[in-house]
Amino acid sequence: MPEGDTVYKVAASMRPLLVGQVLEQVRILTVVGSERLKGSLVTGLETRGKNFLLTLQGKREMMLRVHLGMNGSWHRYAPGASWKGSARDARVQLHTAEHVFVCFTPKNADLFEARELPVFLPVARLGPDLLGPEPKLEVAAQRALSLPDRPLAEVLLDQRVAAGLGNVYKSELCFLGVYPKCALEGRFYEPHEGFSPWTPVGEVGLQAVISLLARGRDALLANLGGWERTTTFDRRREPQRGRATHWVYERGGRPCRVCRAPIQRRVWGGEARVTYWCPGCQP
Ligand SMILES: [Zn+2]
Missing domain, CATH: 3.20.190.10 (MutM-like, N-terminal)
Structure with a gap:
């Protein structure tokens, strides 16, 4: 999609x-x-x-x-x-x-x-556009938390929360997790504190949702060139780099690139959405 x-x-x-x-x-x-x-x-x-x-x-x-x-x-x-x-x-x-x-x-x-x-x-009804000039991520995160029991994966896809993320980014962002407080800001491809896609968004919390959306925006912006989407490195800096374009998406059953645990796959929700995650990195 x-x-x-x-x-x-x-x-x-x-x-x-x-x-x-x-x-x-x-x-x-x-x-x-x-x-x-x-x-x-x-x-x-x-x-x-x-x-x-x-x-x-x-x-x-x-x-x-x-x-x-x-x-x-x-x-x-x-x-x-x-x-x-x-x-x-x-x-x-x-x-x-x-x-x-x-x-x-x-x-x-x-x-x-x-x-x-x-x-x-x-x-x-759309939430802030993550590819817009200055999306209000806090507004989006507050919308996300208005129904705190919904799983994180569902919330990231909900265009009324924030507009722009689809099924690939949903799985990849849950794996990538929040930006650390120090450094890394903008290095959208560095995993740090991933979340299980099934975590209720209320448990994720406001600051972490803002951080996830910020990472989502950075990843979207990094993929606007005429190339295959990547979430494992920044193609703007490494245009020649080859495969290994995703952490978990479409990698069901294969070993996690970080911890070697087999990537899980589950079909869930409307329109037969598939979600991928690593049980090791995303507790
Ligand atoms: Zn892992």
Whole structure:
């Protein structure tokens, strides 16, 4: 599933090709009358957590929100080129003079007036965006602790707490744990005091949740280049380094990189989320 860093990177690649362009054809399967957006000027493309937000200026200023969910993806084609996915799954089509952007099987594609953004609940409800300029991590941590019995793994995924983390970062952050009080700040890939993903968040406590979210933000920011996501080293500093990209994610049954205990794997929660953890490092 696309995490906040992926969504951010995809938006960054689409922006120069889409913003400033007039839409020559529009089709949004979930929006009746979407063809009437033809002729709109794309004036913005931003992300909020895992949501794409496109601003379209026509007779009125409209906003298109797309959430990829588990299986959605954006593709770009030349006009007239054949598509890799089926037309039935092409829920969003945006045609400019030079490109066709197609979003296959997104979880959501909604259209609303731009002025309604502050009350558009799927976005308005989001917690601080971990890839935003200065996310209020304490606000996010307080939201996290409002239901103190929820397991940490579930809370890290809850976009109403903080927007941007997905399933990979969830498992990796529980393993990486909190930043130590001294030094290491910013060295997101150094494990220190991991938590079992099943720890009630109330037991984790406010300062540790802030620390985990800070580490999550640092890890997201470190993975905005055009490379495979890593949580075991900083690719900005070591671009040539090879595999071993995760501590626990997709390593079920294999030995922990720190203590050699076999990594545990459990399918849990909605949308069949898989969680990985080390029973040795994450008591
Ligand atoms: Zn371990």
